[in-house]
Amino acid sequence: METRKKKLPIGIENFEKIQEEDFYYIDKTGLIAELLHNWGEVNLFTRPRRFGKTLNMSMLEHFFSIDGDKSIFNGLNISKETALCEEYMGKYPVVSISLKGIDAVNYEMAFRMGARVIRRVAAKVQYLLESDALSEHDKLEYQNLLDSNMDEATFCDSLRILSEMLEKHHNSKVILLIDEYDVPLAKAHAHGYYDQMISLIRSLLGEALKTNSSLKLAVLTGCLRISKESIFTGLNNLKVLTIADERFDEYFGFTDKEVKDLLEYYDVTDHYEDIKRWYDGYQFGNVEVYCPWDVLNHCDRIRCEPHVQPENYWITTSSNDAVRRFIQESANATTKREIERLVAGEVITKKIHQELTYAEAYQSIDNIWSLLFTTGYLTQRGKAEGRQMKLAIPNLEIRDIFETQIMELFKENVREDGETLSRFCDALQKGDAENVERIFTEYLKRTISIRDTAVRTDMKENYYHGVLIGILGVKDRWGISSNREMGDGYADILAEPDSGDMGIIIEVKYAHDGDLEGACREALKQIEYTKYEDDLEDDGVENILKYGIACYKKRCRVILANGRSAKRDGNKKEEAPDWD
The missing domain is CATH 3.40.1350 (Trna Endonuclease; Chain: A, domain 1)
Structure with missing residues (x-):
């Protein structure tokens, strides 16, 4: 009798669900060990969309949380690190929030969405209202976090207040996880309220990360490394880990071996070359990686339809605005030739600025090059020389996005x-x-x-x-x-x-x-x-x-x-x- 295969975890970002409900999981728990061995009090991981940031944050939450089920880590790489597991697993209150759902056309709506995120995370720990370790004043402060009419001052203080209350109750420092911290800024820039939003997020993060004596460890993720002066002012304990860093390079995205093992498990190894040409080609640090979203989606399709051709799974998950703006702004002959060379599979050397604000991203063609690199539409080839990087389109999927946008621009020009x-x-x-x-x-x-x-x-x-x-x-x-x-x-x-x-x-x-x-x-x-x-x-x-x-x-x-x-x-x- 044929052994039943594990399910493919398409779109599932909850680590516990993947482990408990028998989904195929590519073990990235080595991230936990490296994070604890190479200590940074506040750690920011910047990676493109669809590279497993949210799933890794869920993994961290379940590892550290006092309420976590330790058995879901049995047999995974981190379980071999017995001293680390003894010291850290299940030992901390965890505050985990995601800002990626804050997508609104105006600031007022965006703020209400942000306040709802805070209320939800606060509502998970209502046992604090019964805590003997908290004073009546403490409980009143906590109750403000549950108020549907939360004001901006309370919002900005919320993560620090929650951390302090949890530390008092559990007598333990707090782990703080903030996923997709920069999404509200990207949406605010697109809709014209960027200055208000950056002021709000700067205050929230400043209180949570800089003046928070209850903090044990914080991890943030995002697409863009927003410049320190803009949002992380005075935060001296920040360790930034970008796609150019060699540290943690294999923990976001699938390596070649991991993809081969996956295809072998599902008996579809004859599709390896197509999958490599379409979805591989990203270089994070020293490691070449595939986009996990694409590999999982295509593997799922070819299990049912063995003759199906690779397709663009990324293009439907975003507006691809960076590529569109890049092509629209390429007014001079030099940039046009550079785009043609990229699409033809060649390499272009450019000076890359990894610290940008969304307001700066489209101010110049040089900044758009940097934006394309940080968001995964271009990747590096070989080693960087200072800020000079050799850039290339990673694979056929991203080339298809460039082609689509070029043809859209062509159609606009035809009308003109x-x-x-x-x-x-x-x-x-x-x-x-x-x-x-x-x-x-x-x-x-x-x-x-x-x-x-x-x-x-x-x-x-x-x-x-x-x-x-x-x-x-x-x-x-x-x-x-x-x-x-x-x-x-x-x-x-x-x-x-x-x-x-x-x-x-x-x-x-x-x-x-x-x-x-x-x-x-x-x-x-x-x-x-x-x-x-x-x-x-x-x-x-x-x-x-x-x-x-x-x-x-x-x-x-x-x-x-x-x-x-x-x-x-x-x-x-x-x-x-x-x-x-």
């Missing part, structure tokens, strides 16, 4: 360039291959290219195919079909102008060796061989134009069958061969 592109369509309709080529070449020069030197020729053709479809979209009343079944094959593009008596067949080729003329001839041969025009003739369309368009990087060649090549030799036009 309606007049120019109408001339392109008019030239196409008139059989004016020379002007078709001239306008298309000019447009390719202005557009950010998303070719990739490493991909197959047919994938490169898809890019130019997409650009042409976008341009033809300016003619609202034209019929445009892509890869439509015609004759004995599939036409790349069929355009039917609104006059109703014309059909334009376009075959796109990528001239992988730079021979544009030869690629054009191949395109026209394919049109003839597959008899694309037969269906049009059957429908009574007599005026049929057949174009071969060949592209290589930002150059193109256009030939009209039975017409002229757009190739210029001085002032002479070169006759195209008769393909009939």
